[in-house]
Amino acid sequence: MSEDTNFDQHSKRFKNNIYDTDKGKIRLKQLLHDLQHNMPVLQQNKKLSILDAGCGMGQVAVHLAKQGHRLTLCDISSDMLDIARQTFVDEDCSASFIRSSAQTLGSEHDKSYDLILFHAVLEWLDQPETIISSLKQRLKPGGSLSLMFYNKNSIIFYNLLKGNFKKVLKQDFKGHPGGLTPVNPIDPDDVSIWLQSNQFTTLKKTGIRVLYDYLNKDLKQGRSIEDIMQMESIYADKSPFNQLARYLHYICELSDK
Numbered sequence: 101m102s103e104d105t106n107f108d109q110h111s112k113r114f115k116n117n118i119y120d121t122d123k124g125k126i127r128l129k130q131l132l133h134d135l136q137h138n139m140p141v142l143q144q145n146k147k148l149s150i151l152d153a154g155c156g157m158g159q160v161a162v163h164l165a166k167q168g169h170r171l172t173l174c175d176i177s178s179d180m181l182d183i184a185r186q187t188f189v190d191e192d193c194s195a196s197f198i199r200s201s202a203q204t205l206g207s208e209h210d211k212s213y214d215l216i217l218f219h220a221v222l223e224w225l226d227q228p229e230t231i232i233s234s235l236k237q238r239l240k241p242g243g244s245l246s247l248m249f250y251n252k253n254s255i256i257f258y259n260l261l262k263g264n265f266k267k268v269l270k271q272d273f274k275g276h277p278g279g280l281t282p283v284n285p286i287d288p289d290d291v292s293i294w295l296q297s298n299q300f301t302t303l304k305k306t307g308i309r310v311l312y313d314y315l316n317k318d319l320k321q322g323r324s325i326e327d328i329m330q331m332e333s334i335y336a337d338k339s340p341f342n343q344l345a346r347y348l349h350y351i352c353e354l355s356d357k
Contacts, residue, residue: 119157122325126332127308128159131219131248131349134306134336135160139351141215141244148214151238153202154221158184161217162191171195172213174205203234215244220347222291223250223282232294242356245300248308248349252285257344258313288348299355307345310335
């Protein structure tokens with residue numbers, strides 16, 4: 101029986117190969133910008149209770165903690181949770197930390213939140229279609245959801261450009277078990293259905309890394325990260341380009357009824 105991916109024993113490799121690379125830094129910078137400028141609940145000048153479900157290293161959460169919000173972080177990986185704790189210590193911030201998946205959090209934790217962050221987790225779940233209802237249970241009526249996921253359409257287009265036609269025909273885009281490529285790339289159409297069926301309204305869809313993943317090695321080395329970021333910023337909101345970004349970020353609100 102398949103299980104959700106746990107990054108225990110892989111946290112250092114994940115940090116070195118993802119978070120500390122240009123692609124990781126671009127993802128974080130774009131995500132923080134989108135939250136700060138496009139999420140209504142963060143523009144209301146009030147202190148929020150926020151759950152970072154599948155918190156990873158806690159970089160987004162600590163940014164919000166610095167603004168005075170009350171953070172709770174959960175992750176099934178004790179290694180990742182330890183790194184997140186250290187991130188908060190290094191930044192002189194406080195938070196609550198719980199070793200748990202988002203799905204099982206409800207059985208041991210009765211708190212509800214103004215905002216839930218669920219970033220780059222959906223694609224690591226064995227049954228991603230069930231998680232939205234679990235997150236809904238942890239939100240206050242009218243609460244907000246920041247959902248970022250690994251875009252299956254981007255993987256299809258990338259393989260088409262590479263001439264990997266057999267792979268496209270097989271629709272075989274899963275990463276290898278134990279690797280750092282997500283095991284379950286997500287179809288945006290499926291996400292829209294899951295959100296709507298759980299009474300979420302999607303306020304905004306932003307592309308995260310519209311350009312970077314399509315550049316070859318020479319072009320990445322020949323362009324400054326500042327130039328690449330400028331193009332990323334311009335096209336993050338422009339259709340159809342943002343629809344083919346490596347990650348999609350959805351800003352959602354739960355019905356208050």
